[in-house]
Amino acid sequence: xxxxxxxxxxxxxxxxxxxxxxxxxEAEVTLFEKNTIGSGTTAKSAGTHCLIDDSVAHxxxxxxxxGFNFYTGLEKMAPGSAGFEKTGTLTVAPYKDYETYVMKxxxxxxxxxxxxxxxxxxxxxxxxxxxxxxxxxxxxxxxxDDGFFDATMISNTLAKLAREKGAxxxxxxxVEGVTMSGGKVTGLDTSKGHFDFDLVVDASGPxxxxxxxxxxxxxxxxxxxxxxxxxxPSEKLxxxxxxxxxxxxxxxxxxxxxxxxxxxxxxxxxxxxHAGIWDPDALPMTGGTDAYFWEFLTEELMQHYPRLLDSSxxxxxxxxxxxxxxxxPILGESSVPGYLLAVGAGGxxxxxxxxIGRDLAQYIMTGDxxxxxxxxxxxxxxxxDAKA
Ligand SMILES: Cc1cc2nc3c(=O)[nH]c(=O)nc-3n(C[C@H](O)[C@H](O)[C@H](O)COP(=O)(O)OP(=O)(O)OC[C@H]3O[C@@H](n4cnc5c(N)ncnc54)[C@H](O)[C@@H]3O)c2cc1C
Numbered sequence: 001x002x003x004x005x006x007x008x009x010x011x012x013x014x015x016x017x018x019x020x021x022x023x024x025x026e027a028e029v030t031l032f033e034k035n036t037i038g039s040g041t042t043a044k045s046a047g048t049h050c051l052i053d054d055s056v057a058h059x060x061x062x063x064x065x066x067g068f069n070f071y072t073g074l075e076k077m078a079p080g081s082a083g084f085e086k087t088g089t090l091t092v093a094p095y096k097d098y099e100t101y102v103m104k105x106x107x108x109x110x111x112x113x114x115x116x117x118x119x120x121x122x123x124x125x126x127x128x129x130x131x132x133x134x135x136x137x138x139x140x141x142x143x144x145d146d147g148f149f150d151a152t153m154i155s156n157t158l159a160k161l162a163r164e165k166g167a168x169x170x171x172x173x174x175v176e177g178v179t180m181s182g183g184k185v186t187g188l189d190t191s192k193g194h195f196d197f198d199l200v201v202d203a204s205g206p207x208x209x210x211x212x213x214x215x216x217x218x219x220x221x222x223x224x225x226x227x228x229x230x231x232x233p234s235e236k237l238x239x240x241x242x243x244x245x246x247x248x249x250x251x252x253x254x255x256x257x258x259x260x261x262x263x264x265x266x267x268x269x270x271x272x273x274h275a276g277i278w279d280p281d282a283l284p285m286t287g288g289t290d291a292y293f294w295e296f297l298t299e300e301l302m303q304h305y306p307r308l309l310d311s312s313x314x315x316x317x318x319x320x321x322x323x324x325x326x327x328x329p330i331l332g333e334s335s336v337p338g339y340l341l342a343v344g345a346g347g348x349x350x351x352x353x354x355x356i357g358r359d360l361a362q363y364i365m366t367g368d369x370x371x372x373x374x375x376x377x378x379x380x381x382x383x384x385d386a387k388a
Pocket of ligand 1: 008009010011012013014032033034035036037038039040041042043044045046047048049151173174175176203204205206207211226227228261318319320321342343344345346347348349350351352
């Protein structure tokens with residue numbers, strides 16, 4: 001007998017769940033997206049997916065690796081379908097703990113069959129980016145095999161694959177209510193009418209606090225501001241620009257310009273400049289940045305990459321990352337029967353989406369859980385609504 005599953009949200013997480021569910025013939029999948037596919041946080045993302053990465057801890061190495069292999073697999077199947085730009089990543093280590101972390105990432109990357117090196121020699125670092133300031137640096141990790149993806153492109157590819165396997169994808173369709181009977185979810189009321197479901201997955205990203213209130217759940221999810229500045233150097237960079245990672249900021253190419261953003265793990269949920277509970281519908285597609293973030297990035301560039309300050313800002317925008325207090329997603333069962341969660345992916349949802357989709361689909365269709373789902377249940381927060 002078919003299992004009817006409703007998914008709220010067509011960002012990279014929601015469509016990944018839909019895609020993996022359609023691998024099971026008994027799944028009847030319906031996804032609702034109030035706007036267009038991949039138009040929420042996903043559209044504002046840098047899409048970096050680096051093997052030497054400080055934002056998804058080594059504890060989750062297999063999540064990083066599965067995501068990377070999955071997206072490059074899409075590219076192999078249909079070039080352009082994941083929008084991969086293989087720029088390589090330079091991860092710069094200014095202090096010892098960070099260096100230790102980067103060195104371990106190099107080992108993991110090599111053990112997984114990709115190329116990586118750790119360099120102490122500043123001359124090697126300067127070969128990648130000649131005008132970086134190497135004074136006081138301990139070294140840098142270099143991986144030539146990775147780079148960044150186009151997260152909206154990925155979302156549309158996965159939605160297309162899911163549709164081809166029978167999923168119903170309703171765009172321009174807002175979920176307005178959740179129907180329940182005997183304490184269990186029975187369906188969704190949407191702007192296009194009512195749908196019955198055996199279970200529902202909430203993948204509504206930064207809207208999740210509001211979405212889950214419809215079933216009486218208060219999710220411990222805050223918004224952190226991800227402020228992006230697109231810099232056009234006054235003199236064109238005469239070298240291929242890789243993903244560049246420092247502990248406090250990161251950058252990548254954006255055509256001939258540079259995309260730069262404060263690092264996600266530097267955000268403080270108790271700082272009202274960084275975090276709050278805001279209305280994602282009030283966010284404009286571009287603009288709306290705060291002077292604070294530009295001042296922060298100016299100081300970082302002054303120290304590490306002064307040449308980039310000789311640029312004009314040609315675009316800027318703000319995205320809200322959905323962050324639980326431990327900066328890790330909330331996955332699987334909630335305390336409301338039939339209401340599952342795939343929320344709180346924060347600054348790493350592109351990397352995490354394939355594993356979330358794969359593991360949740362397996363759990364929904366077979367009842368088999370995974371280490372990842374067991375590690376990140378909603379129950380870890382049930383007794384507290386406190387911030388970090
Ligand atoms: C500036 C920035 C840079 C980033 N860089 C990276 C990066 O380099 N690597 C990385 O892995 N991650 C990065 N991230 C994080 C990543 O983009 C997010 O974690 C990811 O996009 C979250 O996906 P999602 O599907 O959970 O949310 P979203 O993409 O926000 O999708 C949720 C969807 O739900 C829909 N929705 C909400 N309510 C309803 C409703 N009631 N009915 C129907 N639909 C509804 C919304 O319209 C939206 O499309 C970055 C984020 C930002 C903002």
